């Protein structure tokens with residue numbers, strides 16, 4: 001019985017404030033990249049300029065590694081992040097995934113920036129983008145009703 005109480009205490013000690021102790025080392029960059037890009041492109045790469053669906057294995061591999069690829073049809077260069085909210089972002093995939101998780105958990109900007117090793121302004125900018133998109137979505141819903 002006493003043993004159970006001790007282990008309960010250590011579980012509480014371990015889990016108290018665990019969200020504030022989380023950082024980007026808890027997640028794998030490769031996994032976050034694959035997961036994010038497969039979410040963006042569940043049925044494989046499509047050229048954002050001419051719409052060509054590309055099935056060449058080498059191309060697909062580069063595409064899901066977020067490397068620039070050249071469309072064999074229209075000749076334009078693009079990445080798996082082209083046309084997504086990640087276009088132009090300088091954050092790593094794991095920084096983005098952990099940041100979005102912590103934003104959704106309503107963590108303060110300063111805590112998030114420390115945990116993902118980015119500056120406060122970067123996190124503020126992402127929070128503003130999310131708010132703006134949420135407002136636009138609500139206005140769009142209101143317009144339909």
Ligand SMILES: [Zn+2]
Nearest residue numbers: 047050071074
């Ligand atoms: Zn193309």
